[in-house]
Amino acid sequence: MTAAPHTARTVLRTDYQRAIAAYWDNTHTGDEVNVLLGDVDELYHHHYGIGDYDPAVLRAEGADREERLVRELDRLESAQADLLLDHLGPIAPEHRLLDAGSGRGGTSFMAHERFGCGVDGVSISQYQVDFANGQAREHGVDDHVRFHFRNMLDTGLESGSRQAVWTNETTMYVDLDQAFAEFARALAPGGRYVCITGCSNDLTGGRSKAVSHIDTHYTCNIHPRSAYFDALAANGLTPITVTDLTPQAIPYWELRARSHLATGIEEAFLTAYKEGSFHYLLIAADRV
Numbered sequence: 001m002t003a004a005p006h007t008a009r010t011v012l013r014t015d016y017q018r019a020i021a022a023y024w025d026n027t028h029t030g031d032e033v034n035v036l037l038g039d040v041d042e043l044y045h046h047h048y049g050i051g052d053y054d055p056a057v058l059r060a061e062g063a064d065r066e067e068r069l070v071r072e073l074d075r076l077e078s079a080q081a082d083l084l085l086d087h088l089g090p091i092a093p094e095h096r097l098l099d100a101g102s103g104r105g106g107t108s109f110m111a112h113e114r115f116g117c118g119v120d121g122v123s124i125s126q127y128q129v130d131f132a133n134g135q136a137r138e139h140g141v142d143d144h145v146r147f148h149f150r151n152m153l154d155t156g157l158e159s160g161s162r163q164a165v166w167t168n169e170t171t172m173y174v175d176l177d178q179a180f181a182e183f184a185r186a187l188a189p190g191g192r193y194v195c196i197t198g199c200s201n202d203l204t205g206g207r208s209k210a211v212s213h214i215d216t217h218y219t220c221n222i223h224p225r226s227a228y229f230d231a232l233a234a235n236g237l238t239p240i241t242v243t244d245l246t247p248q249a250i251p252y253w254e255l256r257a258r259s260h261l262a263t264g265i266e267e268a269f270l271t272a273y274k275e276g277s278f279h280y281l282l283i284a285a286d287r288v
């Protein structure tokens with residue numbers, strides 16, 4: 001990391017960035033869905049889940065039903081992070097990774113646990129950085145997993161220092177060209193970038209009402225599918241795997257919609273995915 005000071009003035013460069021930092025700085029109030037799920041295994045995520053749920057959970061009643069729903073949603077979110085990590089390629093303990101938009105740190109801790117490697121996470125939310133560094137101390141891994149108040153568009157990491165970089169549902173907050181240029185700079189030649197994202201479908205033309213609803217709910221700016229591949233190609237990142245995870249994402253939203261943890265955004269995701277105006281994609285690309 002560079003010695004340059006990273007203050008709110010240098011890290012948050014636009015009104016939009018200040019607005020999203022404020023949004024995530026305030027998630028510690030009324031954030032039951034993420035905190036209750038995180039409490040299950042001390043891994044706090046800000047992404048969604050994949051895979052089939054156990055239908056028996058919905059047949060349970062009362063407190064048992066609530067507890068089983070929390071555990072099942074958490075299991076699906078961890079399955080999503082595991083799938084992302086499956087695509088990072090061979091990672092050795094001496095490698096260093098970047099979690100771009102690291103939230104409360106869940107995916108970073110899972111990466112360290114799996115590979116024994118170093119991980120740096122960056123977030124423009126000071127609250128998230130402090131929370132995740134507190135978790136690193138609690139897990140006893142703060143010598144390997146560190147979180148920084150930095151902008152993913154300008155991480156300050158040494159060029160070529162990263163064997164892998166990922167974004168777990170964070171690219172809808174940034175300009176893709178700027179982000180991928182920074183990731184390509186930070187990656188070693190032959191390093192891997194993995195992205196899980198929601199993107200709009202160019203084929204349906206323009207932004208659907210459901211996609212606009214999601215954007216408004218999270219103060220984000222969902223990009224069209226084509227924008228990802230244009231920006232990857234423009235920045236020397238060559239896709240090796242592209243998986244449409246949409247069918248695997250729908251059960252999570254169906255279960256969440258029927259749970260006591262629904263936040264009101266569930267129907268927009270279900271509508272967008274089912275009408276085909278929105279895809280949940282995993283993209284893995286090599287820095288060539």
Ligand code: GPP
Nearest residue numbers: 033034045046047169197198218263
């Ligand atoms: C989930 O965060 C992810 C985002 C808000 C980014 C937008 C993602 C898209 C695929 C459009 P969260 O876990 O804080 O959301 P929630 O509180 O709804 O679970």
Ligand code: MG
Nearest residue numbers: 034045046047
């Ligand atoms: Mg969540």
